[in-house]
Amino acid sequence: MLPDLIFALFATGILVGAGLIIAARNPMLGMLGMLVTFINAAGLFILFGAEFLGLLLIMVYLGAIAVMFLFVLMTIDLEFFKLREKPKAYLPLGLLTVAVLAGEFILAANYGLFSTNVTMLPTGEQPQNIIQIGNVLFTTYVLPFQLSGLVLLTAMVGAIVLTHRPRSDVKRQSITKQVLRTKEEGLTMTKPKLGHGTGTNVAKHWKPKSVAK
Template sequence: MEGIMFYIISIITVGGGLGVLLSKNPYRAAMWMIFSFFGIAGLFVMLHAQFNAMLQIIVYAGAIAVMIMLVMMIMDRRMLESLERFNPQAYWPALIGLALLADLSFLAYKFKINMSNVGKNLTINGSNTQMIGEILFKHYLLPFEVTAIILLVALIGAVVLTKKDIS
């Protein structure tokens, strides 16, 4: 049962990712991306990490994807249509991707992944909101705050760099 669920969810995740790459229309690509996020949220649920799953949906599918759609809507329509899908240097990332794939399949072959454990939660039994909060705010408070400040700096930097005074 878990195995079947896992395969369905992984098909959703990987299929969504392929959809992002293969669709020409940027809006359709955004929809495929949300589909893929759903798959990832499903994987979190299978690991009993419901809190992370819901954050995945709220933050990524709900906020960031809407943001991406908004930016595409504000961009000039002709510019959006004239965008090239691949630039001339597309070979190198493709090579890196191939190398990564080869690496992962080699690892899978070497460590002989046990296919009967597919979809089973072998690590932690039940993660909950309170536990995440305690770990983040008791043990890792300083790194957490530093991350927040880094994000804020990036945000303000983007505003400063792109701001133009409208005359």
């Protein structure tokens, strides 16, 4: 009986967190709802014997994605979230769509192919969850595994390229310019008179380029 109660607890936590995300006016509050949801989901995964996945969920979502959200929320101005309320013409239609969708899904979950009486299949002595995952992930699913690494690399490159902007107000070394510099623009021959220095025309030609410091 206890595992069922724990499931109910985690399920309630997940749904409450999701409701908090939807209802929150302040995105920081929505962030909190997301944390609640994902902690409870991690608990649910561990309850279902997927310890590795549960801990991974905590690590990725609470460690990386939540921090990323908070970072973006910090860089943008939160004042405009106190927005004017607009007339929501799409609200009834949206609610109707969502209600129909929910009804369909719940009907399908209860009377569908996986109808109600699927309980746990009998299994023998099983190795640990992470050993099982490793056995399958690095043999049968090795190509999808590599592909998921590629997806992450693409996302990293994409995020950097999207948010990077070249700045013109900083001095930096341009190796191409440095190499293509000719003698004519870099060197001026003068014959200064005694006691006059090199004169002003030299200063006109010679500008300190951004060469190596």
